[in-house]
Amino acid sequence: MYLIKPCFCILILLTNILTLMSQTVPDHLITAYENNNNYTVDYHEAIAYYNMLSEEANISVSEYGMTDSGFPLHEIIISQDADFNPVTIKESGKVILFVNNAIHPGEPCGVDASMKLARDLLFTEEKKSLLDHCVVVIIPIYNIGGAINRGSHSRANQQGPEAYGFRGNAKNLDLNRDFIKCDSKNAQSFNQLYNKWNPDVFVDNHTSNGADYQYSMTLIATQKDKLAKPLSHFLTDRMLPDLYEKMEGYGWEMTPYVYANKTPDDGIAGFLDLPRYSSGYAAMHNALSFMPETHMLKPYKNRVESTYFFMLSMLEHIDTNFEELLALRSATVSSVSNALELPITWEMDMEKVDKLMFKGYEARYKPSAITGKDRLYYDQSAPYEKNIPFYNTFRSVLTKKKPTAYIFPQAYVDIAERLEWNGVKVERLDEDRTEVYDMTYIEDMETRDAPYEGHYLHSKVETKEVQQTWKYYKGDYIVYTGQEKDRYIIETLEPEAPDSYFAWNFFDGIMMQKEHFSAYVFEDLAEEILSQNAALKTMLDNKKLSDKEFAEDPQAQLNFIYKNSDHYEKTYRLYPVAKIN
Numbered sequence: 001m002y003l004i005k006p007c008f009c010i011l012i013l014l015t016n017i018l019t020l021m022s023q024t025v026p027d028h029l030i031t032a033y034e035n036n037n038n039y040t041v042d043y044h045e046a047i048a049y050y051n052m053l054s055e056e057a058n059i060s061v062s063e064y065g066m067t068d069s070g071f072p073l074h075e076i077i078i079s080q081d082a083d084f085n086p087v088t089i090k091e092s093g094k095v096i097l098f099v100n101n102a103i104h105p106g107e108p109c110g111v112d113a114s115m116k117l118a119r120d121l122l123f124t125e126e127k128k129s130l131l132d133h134c135v136v137v138i139i140p141i142y143n144i145g146g147a148i149n150r151g152s153h154s155r156a157n158q159q160g161p162e163a164y165g166f167r168g169n170a171k172n173l174d175l176n177r178d179f180i181k182c183d184s185k186n187a188q189s190f191n192q193l194y195n196k197w198n199p200d201v202f203v204d205n206h207t208s209n210g211a212d213y214q215y216s217m218t219l220i221a222t223q224k225d226k227l228a229k230p231l232s233h234f235l236t237d238r239m240l241p242d243l244y245e246k247m248e249g250y251g252w253e254m255t256p257y258v259y260a261n262k263t264p265d266d267g268i269a270g271f272l273d274l275p276r277y278s279s280g281y282a283a284m285h286n287a288l289s290f291m292p293e294t295h296m297l298k299p300y301k302n303r304v305e306s307t308y309f310f311m312l313s314m315l316e317h318i319d320t321n322f323e324e325l326l327a328l329r330s331a332t333v334s335s336v337s338n339a340l341e342l343p344i345t346w347e348m349d350m351e352k353v354d355k356l357m358f359k360g361y362e363a364r365y366k367p368s369a370i371t372g373k374d375r376l377y378y379d380q381s382a383p384y385e386k387n388i389p390f391y392n393t394f395r396s397v398l399t400k401k402k403p404t405a406y407i408f409p410q411a412y413v414d415i416a417e418r419l420e421w422n423g424v425k426v427e428r429l430d431e432d433r434t435e436v437y438d439m440t441y442i443e444d445m446e447t448r449d450a451p452y453e454g455h456y457l458h459s460k461v462e463t464k465e466v467q468q469t470w471k472y473y474k475g476d477y478i479v480y481t482g483q484e485k486d487r488y489i490i491e492t493l494e495p496e497a498p499d500s501y502f503a504w505n506f507f508d509g510i511m512m513q514k515e516h517f518s519a520y521v522f523e524d525l526a527e528e529i530l531s532q533n534a535a536l537k538t539m540l541d542n543k544k545l546s547d548k549e550f551a552e553d554p555q556a557q558l559n560f561i562y563k564n565s566d567h568y569e570k571t572y573r574l575y576p577v578a579k580i581n
Contacts, residue, residue, distance in 0.1 A: 028052070029119050033112035037301035040108040040161045041115070043071065043147045046140045049115055050076050057122035058082040065189025068170035069145035073189045076138040078121055080131035086197050089135050095322045098199035098287075099138045099311065100190075100278060103175050103206070105147040105165025106155045109294050110205025113307035114138050121315075130315040133322040137197050142186060145170025157209060160300035176204075177453045179281035180492060181504040182418055191421040195285070198423065200329050202282040203314060205307055208257065208293035211264050212378035214359040216298045217247065217254035217306040220271050220291040222283045225394040226346060228332040234324065235288055239317060246313035252306040255358060256390065257293050263363040263376070267389030268356070272346060275491055275499040284487045285422070286332045288325075290314070333484050342490050343396035344497040356390035359383065400494050403438065403579035405480045407472055412576065415501055416477045419492070424485045427478050434471040437578035440495065441466065442502075442511065458503045461496045463575070470578060478580075493577055502575065513572045519558055526561045536564050 031049065032041050041049065047061070054061045058079055063072035077084045089096065101110035118138065120127045141147045147165035154166050169175055169184055178187040194202075208218055221240060224232045247254045260268045273280035273289070282289035292310045294303035318325065336342070362382035368375040407429075408415065416426050444462040479489060495502035530537045540560060544551040550560075562568055 025119065025123065029123065031112060031115050031119070033304060034116065036162075037304070038160045038162050038299075040112055040164055040300070042150060043141050043144050046111060046115065047074055050074070050118070050140060053118060053122060059118065059122060060084040064193050065185070067144045067186040067189065068173075068184050069148060070170075071144045071148075073142070073144070073186065073193065074140055075193060076118065076140055078118055078131065078136040078138070080128070080135075083135075090198075093133075093322075093326065095134045095201065095318045095325060096197050096199040097134055097136050097314065097318060098194065098197055098202045099136065100142055100202070100204040101139060102141040102147055102165065103143055103204060103278065104167045105141065105143050105149075106158070106167055107205070107207035107294075108147075108161065108164050109207060109300070109303040109307045110292075111141055112304045113205065113311065114140065116304075116308055117311050127312075127315075130312075130319050132319065134315060134318045136315075137199065139190070139193070142190065143169045143175050144186075146175075155296070158207065158296040159298065171454075173453055176278055177276045179278060180275050180418075180499045180501075181453075181455065181506075182421070183454055188421065191418070194282075195421065195423040198285065199282075199287055200325060201314065201318065202278070202287050202289040203311060204278040204289070204291050206291050206293045207296050207303060209296055211258050211260055211363075212297055212361055212380070213255070213258060213264060213295070214361070214383060215253060215255050216295050216302040217252055217310060218257045218293045218295065219243075219254055219310075220257040220273065220279060220293060222279060222287075222289045223270060223273050223346070223394055224392070225396075226273075226280075226283055226343075227288075228286070228335050230335075231286070231288070231328050231332045234328050238321065238324075239288065242317050242321075243310070243313050246316060247306075247310060250309040250313065252309050253359075254306070254310070256356065256392070257291070264358055264360050264388055265363060267353070267391060268358075269348065270390075270392030270394070272348070272394060280499075284491055285485070286329060286336060286487065288329075336486050337482050337484055339402065339486070341399050341401045342487060343399045344491055344494050345396070345398040346394040347397050348391055349393040349395045350391065352391075352393040354390040354392060355387040357385065358388045359385045360388075398496055400490055400496075402481045402486065402490065403581050405478050405580040406489070406493050406577050407433075407437070407476060407478045407580060408577040409472065410475045410477060412477070412506070415506060418501075419479060419489070422485060422488050424479060424489055425483060427480070429472060429474055429476045429478060432471065432473050433476075434469065436467050437470050438581055439466055439468050439470060439578050440464070440575040442495065442573045442575060455505050458505070459498065461500075461502065463495060472578070495575055495577075507575065510571060510573055510576065513569065515569050517558070517562055517567070519555060522558055522562065525567075526558055529561055529565050536561065539564070 032039055050061045053059050060077040062075050064075040065073045067073055083089055099114055101114055102108055146169050149166040150163050152163050173184050175186055178184050182188045224236050257271055258264055258268050259271055275281050275284050279289040279291050292307055294306055361378040361380050364379050365374040419426050441464045443464050445458045446460045447458050448456050491497045492501050550556050
């Protein structure tokens, strides 16, 4: 996919080896991982190391918010001129790179790589200049509850390190599904910290599971088709080719994330980074986001080093392209806030397929010693390099026109809080307000049969929009569009969006009817209603003629009349977020 000349790679590799050999690190700044390359630090060791760095260099180490574990989240800021204020940093024209580690503490390579990178940016002359146009913000360990739940067996498919944390946090939540619903204190703190910085580039370090292949590093980048076109073109035409080239030059050739149904030979697919995931969450905020995914079957040393060099490559790219990156992101923010409509759902375009040069191992089958049936294995004695299909084009399947504003009752304070955590300006009505609004009824949906991260997630939501008079009260919330955060507003408040607040069950109270009727009482009233409403009687008669089952069901006929009368509750399935146009 991304090709560079072999002689150029060798030259870069030799240069980098000589550079690394010329660096000397004081003994007390050598990380625990560097002393034992199959060891990852625990939470307390990581914070202690950063505190040690802060005593000797321009690095800020502070607590920021709480997590479910009872231990605080930490914010590490590396700034060349000791300016740790996001407002003045942005005014100075510097790029903000935000790095998140150990969202899954069993995948800790970013923890150790970030400690090493922070030290090198502060103490090695060759790397200090990478902070000329960039400030780095690091969360050393995000899932602290999972990190302190330390063991050696929870990742059965992974080689090393000796001990590591657990995927679930203190509430046994997967935090890489929690960025919108924010069930965890971790995510609540993260939302606020992320939007304090509103970074230009976001990196969330991971380790992959799945097929076997030759690469130590794979990469999930922001899904290009979800970005504004100028930023998307920059990502695909400039940034990614440069990152792939730099990584190969450092001796860590990488490939797009290996997301395959069976084996990579059949092709791999781009990852649709929904807002529940870190990279999709960052994309909602118009940032370029990346999930480096090191390969579980490679030694821990390889995983840490490739993560280190990916972040280094990112900093080098930012240093060269900072002006264009900032200009394009600013233009993207403006285009989003000025757009008349925005897409909210996407699907893969299977008709568009690229070719990807891939280095894998032959997938073979042999009888299982346990089951006697054929089992898959990857033959490392049979490496290959060949083109495979790469499906990485998505198309929008639902676009929504932006209203002037959304308005919703103050009863939904949890929605208002989440919007505000994400930089959305939320106002309150200063008086009661009765007028005609665009209202939405939930017509149909699918709901999971079993809990998913603590929720019965809705999907395939179908709606009907009507105009009707409604009353909102003093203190209710109103959110005007035309904001920098319009993507976040629309993708959470439009119920059909896959990670809307409706999808995550914040409005489930509307999905249950609260009042009913007793048939023996309603019979007389129904007769009176039909006598006064000839049109409804005609509708009832026609339905009896066209629907034999309905004609034989007295309760269904009474319910039909009830639903079409003034007695039927107007709030049943009425989405309480109205639109002002």
